[in-house]
Amino acid sequence: MNNELIRPDYLFEVSWEVCNKVGGIYTVLATKSLYLKAELKRHHILVGPDVWMNTESNPDFIEDPLLYRDWKAQAAAEGLRIRIGRWNIQGHPTAILVDFKQFLTDQNNILTEFWKRFGVDSITGNWDYKESALFGYAAGRVIESFYKHNLSPADKVVAQFHEWMTGAGLLYIKGTRLPIATVFTTHATVVGRCLAGNNLPLYDSMNLYDGDAKARDFNVLARHSLEKKSAQNADVFTTVSEITAKECKQFLQRDIDIVTPNGFENSFTPKSDEEYAQKRSDARNKLVEVATAMSGEEVPENSIFVGIGGRYEWRNKGIDVFIDALDSLNHSSFEGKSIQAFIFIPSGNNGPDKELVAKMAGNGSTYVTRTSHYLIDPEYDIISRRLNELNFNNAIGDKVKVYFIPSYLNGNDGVFNMTYYDLLVGLDLTLFPSYYEPWGYTPLESLAFKVPTATTTLAGFGLWVKEHCPKGHPGITVIPRNDSNYKNVVEDVAGRVKEIARLTKEERKAYMDNAREVSGIALWENNIIYYKKAYSMAIEKVIAEKGAFPEVRDDKTMHYKKIDVNQPSWNSVFVSRHLPDSLKGLETLSRNLWWCWNDSAKALFKSVDEQAWKDSGENPIAMLDKVKLKRYKELEKDSAFLGKLEAVMSEFNAYMALKVERKSPSIAYFCMEYGLDTSLKIYSGGLGILAGDYLKETSDMNTNLVAVGLLYRYGYFTQMLSAQGEQVAKYDAQNFMKIPAFPVRDADGNWMTVSVAFPGRTLNARLWRVDVGRTELYLMDTDYEDNLPEDRSVTHHLYGGDWENRLKQELLLGVGGIRALRKLGLNPEIYHCNEGHAAFTGLERLREYIGQDNLDYPEALEVVRASSLFTTHTPVPAGHDTFDEGLLRKYIGHYPQRLKIDWTTMMGLGKINGENVSEKFSMSIL
Numbered sequence: 001m002n003n004e005l006i007r008p009d010y011l012f013e014v015s016w017e018v019c020n021k022v023g024g025i026y027t028v029l030a031t032k033s034l035y036l037k038a039e040l041k042r043h044h045i046l047v048g049p050d051v052w053m054n055t056e057s058n059p060d061f062i063e064d065p066l067l068y069r070d071w072k073a074q075a076a077a078e079g080l081r082i083r084i085g086r087w088n089i090q091g092h093p094t095a096i097l098v099d100f101k102q103f104l105t106d107q108n109n110i111l112t113e114f115w116k117r118f119g120v121d122s123i124t125g126n127w128d129y130k131e132s133a134l135f136g137y138a139a140g141r142v143i144e145s146f147y148k149h150n151l152s153p154a155d156k157v158v159a160q161f162h163e164w165m166t167g168a169g170l171l172y173i174k175g176t177r178l179p180i181a182t183v184f185t186t187h188a189t190v191v192g193r194c195l196a197g198n199n200l201p202l203y204d205s206m207n208l209y210d211g212d213a214k215a216r217d218f219n220v221l222a223r224h225s226l227e228k229k230s231a232q233n234a235d236v237f238t239t240v241s242e243i244t245a246k247e248c249k250q251f252l253q254r255d256i257d258i259v260t261p262n263g264f265e266n267s268f269t270p271k272s273d274e275e276y277a278q279k280r281s282d283a284r285n286k287l288v289e290v291a292t293a294m295s296g297e298e299v300p301e302n303s304i305f306v307g308i309g310g311r312y313e314w315r316n317k318g319i320d321v322f323i324d325a326l327d328s329l330n331h332s333s334f335e336g337k338s339i340q341a342f343i344f345i346p347s348g349n350n351g352p353d354k355e356l357v358a359k360m361a362g363n364g365s366t367y368v369t370r371t372s373h374y375l376i377d378p379e380y381d382i383i384s385r386r387l388n389e390l391n392f393n394n395a396i397g398d399k400v401k402v403y404f405i406p407s408y409l410n411g412n413d414g415v416f417n418m419t420y421y422d423l424l425v426g427l428d429l430t431l432f433p434s435y436y437e438p439w440g441y442t443p444l445e446s447l448a449f450k451v452p453t454a455t456t457t458l459a460g461f462g463l464w465v466k467e468h469c470p471k472g473h474p475g476i477t478v479i480p481r482n483d484s485n486y487k488n489v490v491e492d493v494a495g496r497v498k499e500i501a502r503l504t505k506e507e508r509k510a511y512m513d514n515a516r517e518v519s520g521i522a523l524w525e526n527n528i529i530y531y532k533k534a535y536s537m538a539i540e541k542v543i544a545e546k547g548a549f550p551e552v553r554d555d556k557t558m559h560y561k562k563i564d565v566n567q568p569s570w571n572s573v574f575v576s577r578h579l580p581d582s583l584k585g586l587e588t589l590s591r592n593l594w595w596c597w598n599d600s601a602k603a604l605f606k607s608v609d610e611q612a613w614k615d616s617g618e619n620p621i622a623m624l625d626k627v628k629l630k631r632y633k634e635l636e637k638d639s640a641f642l643g644k645l646e647a648v649m650s651e652f653n654a655y656m657a658l659k660v661e662r663k664s665p666s667i668a669y670f671c672m673e674y675g676l677d678t679s680l681k682i683y684s685g686g687l688g689i690l691a692g693d694y695l696k697e698t699s700d701m702n703t704n705l706v707a708v709g710l711l712y713r714y715g716y717f718t719q720m721l722s723a724q725g726e727q728v729a730k731y732d733a734q735n736f737m738k739i740p741a742f743p744v745r746d747a748d749g750n751w752m753t754v755s756v757a758f759p760g761r762t763l764n765a766r767l768w769r770v771d772v773g774r775t776e777l778y779l780m781d782t783d784y785e786d787n788l789p790e791d792r793s794v795t796h797h798l799y800g801g802d803w804e805n806r807l808k809q810e811l812l813l814g815v816g817g818i819r820a821l822r823k824l825g826l827n828p829e830i831y832h833c834n835e836g837h838a839a840f841t842g843l844e845r846l847r848e849y850i851g852q853d854n855l856d857y858p859e860a861l862e863v864v865r866a867s868s869l870f871t872t873h874t875p876v877p878a879g880h881d882t883f884d885e886g887l888l889r890k891y892i893g894h895y896p897q898r899l900k901i902d903w904t905t906m907m908g909l910g911k912i913n914g915e916n917v918s919e920k921f922s923m924s925i926l
Contacts, residue, residue: 013045014047063083078145100137101131104134105887114137132168135168136165140168157179160183161183167184185239187438188438191209191214241461263525283425295401315435327392330400337501339401343404345404352373368394371406372405372415431497437461474514592773593770594771605620618678621739663704665829667829676777690873700773706777714733742769751766763794814843832869842868849864912925
């Protein structure tokens with residue numbers, strides 16, 4: 001390699017954690033980008049998955065519709081759905097979010113191609129694997145498209161792929177044979193993590209393990225295969241530490257080309273002594289407040305606050321050692337300061353402990369707890385079980401008090417309402433006695449906030465400290481750890497706590513200052529050079545294989561568009577009728593379908609203008625627009641007609657006056673179609689006619705029912721015969737200005753809408769109201785400019801389109817229907833689904849009970865079942881919609897996380913056997 005590094009003109013970094021915080025790689029990319037942007041400017045482009053499935057904007061992403069606008073249109077023409085903008089972090093680097101779920105339906109062909117070309121064995125891959133592989137594939141296609149549309153042969157391009165989840169992208173790029181240098185970085189091997197997490201001796205026996213065999217044993221062969229082939233095909237292969245490099249050689253059968261250690265950006269740590277003192281005081285006060293509330297006794301002022309944080313990996317992160325060390329202290333002769341230990345490990349929970357929150361608010365309760373949030377399954381939680389086994393009950397007189405905080409500390413957890421970093425600065429000591437830690441950001445972060453810490457020789461960062469800080473470093477202890485010295489590690493961790501507890505004020509300050517100093521060895525300003533070397537090595541390899549890049553750049557073709565300045569601009573103008581006061585009753589009657597099952601009202605409309613009534617198809621709204629002014633003047637003076645109008649209006653007003661006495665319980669009724677009158681074409685046959693009659697009957701019976709459906713632009717087709725005698729389907733568009741459906745508006749006069757998250761976008765629907773006597777029918781339509789063309793057509797046809805469009809319709813009816821009711825301030829007691837089309841109401845209601853009311857899944861399921869009613873009308877299989885699991889994964893793959901269950905459990909709601917991937921998901925079973 002030349003002494004002078006070759007700098008890329010464009011750098012793509014692909015990761016599952018771009019704009020999507022999962023673990024430490026998010027921090028790696030977010031902090032490193034500041035140093036790459038200084039050289040590459042906007043030519044450093046990060047590529048991530050578009051997995052945000054909320055209707056609110058992604059807080060991590062700021063979309064910029066003008067950025068690479070021409071290329072985005074070209075990518076769309078190539079079948080790539082992307083969003084381009086900025087990652088909402090310091091520096092705001094360019095980010096491209098890729099919708100990979102559109103490829104789920106073609107997964108078999110895509111994965112087969114990777115097997116044929118590279119030998120990637122995907123046959124045992126689960127859904128997590130498939131989605132990751134398809135994301136990598138889509139990212140590779142995006143980079144290929146960008147290169148071909150925006151770059152020239154003279155541009156030196158590097159694409160770096162982080163972790164196995166992106167490996168398919170690297171392989172795709174290699175398959176294109178484009179002069180794009182590829183770098184594959186693994187932050188932990190699949191097999192290594194499995195061995196460590198399953199209590200097998202990873203380090204002493206590493207040379208005895210066959211990576212492929214162990215991957216098969218742990219049922220992670222697909223992930224391992226993709227990781228291995230990515231490493232072997234990359235131009236440059238890197239990892240984050242020497243200890244992980246040994247895993248790579250053994251399990252992936254390729255030596256790394258260079259170690260690329262992670263770095264840290266300390267710009268968000270306190271800058272001055274005053275700022276630090278204030279933040280530490282705020283954090284300590286909050287820790288004392290919560291500890292006092294949870295334990296039920298005052299926390300001594302000189303207490304030592306210790307903590308552990310990170311992902312819930314019991315052995316790998318050393319949580320087992322941490323708890324056992326606390327137990328050792330609790331039963332030792334140590335008589336020093338009180339130890340307040342916090343376990344900041346996110347786990348499945350149902351929100352903050354309400355009694356704890358009430359106590360902190362000052363209700364005078366004597367309630368005590370060891371856990372700040374409701375665990376979903378406390379009896380199966382490893383941390384909770386181990387604390388019970390060791391009798392950590394925070395009893396009076398205990399030397400060590402333990403507090404389990406199983407929530408992400410994002411500033412809105414409900415108990416602390418401070419971020420992890422804001423609390424970290426208040427601790428006296430952090431402990432990270434990891435068994436498997438390729439790098440280890442948590443001790444590095446602790447040091448940067450001047451909090452002394454401890455790590456082990458099995459952590460990449462621990463080895464980095466030993467190598468780069470040969471002198472004393474009291475701010476961090478690197479505890480020797482191997483496969484056989486667990487008890488010694490526990491003793492060393494307990495010893496570190498005692499050491500910190502015995503410090504004088506002056507000694508503590510020295511430790512804290514040293515902690516800050518040591519953190520400087522891993523700042524990005526020092527470590528970025530290793531990544532630059534990797535990029536240069538990759539470019540050199542491309543040059544060696546394909547020849548030098550051209551020195552002269554081609555001039556880019558400029559496109560000019562002629563602008564017509566003398567073209568007329570057309571605008572729509574709506575002309576509304578204005579009836580005389582004496583005839584306003586006609587307008588009122590026409591807006592309520594009560595008229596269609598009351599002969600006196602129908603006769604009244606017919607008498608207005610019999611020809612217009614016939615020409616309008618007996619649609620009173622359309623008819624009133626056809627009647628001429630002369631006729632209205634005649635009717636205004638026609639006493640007989642006015643008498644009929646008054647009589648019908650009196651009957652109608654008396655009928656509607658009884659609405660305030662509607663009978664309980666309150667009911668929400670969902671149906672795909674309603675046959676109410678020919679003026680409203682939202683029905684096809686018997687199901688719709690039945691539903692329409694049902695609404696009319698509930699109106700007459702004064703039942704407290706509200707109905708929900710869809711407003712179709714074309715409704716159902718009309719059968720016609722061609723000249724050759726063939727059946728032809730004819731669709732006629734409804735004019736929404738001439739139907740008895742009217743926009744629902746909020747207090748400010750804005751049209752009310754609801755939203756449902758779709759892959760890479762949001763489906764928006766307007767709300768319309770149809771008055772069926774005393775019963776309200778709310779309809780949703782998507783045919784307006786806030787939606788993409790493919791989504792505008794969701795409500796074009798009743799039972800129209802392919803199965804994907806049918807799924808969209810049923811998601812809108814079920815999920816959107818529930819959200820519409822909530823938007824209207826309605827919370828009925830009973831939910832009635834007329835056929836299975838609206839069965840997604842159940843999923844959305846489960847989400848509400850679990851996410852908003854903090855019920856666990858079994859409780860929420862019981863509540864939903866007890867308040868649901870389902871009616872089916874046919875035993876014929878064709879009358880029951882079923883969907884492929886792959887299609888469901890595309891649109892509702894995010895729901896298990898919201899319901900706090902796994903995918904198989906959710907699939908079991910609509911299948912006889914939830915584990916049978918080939919069995920279709922039945923809406924009727926759901």
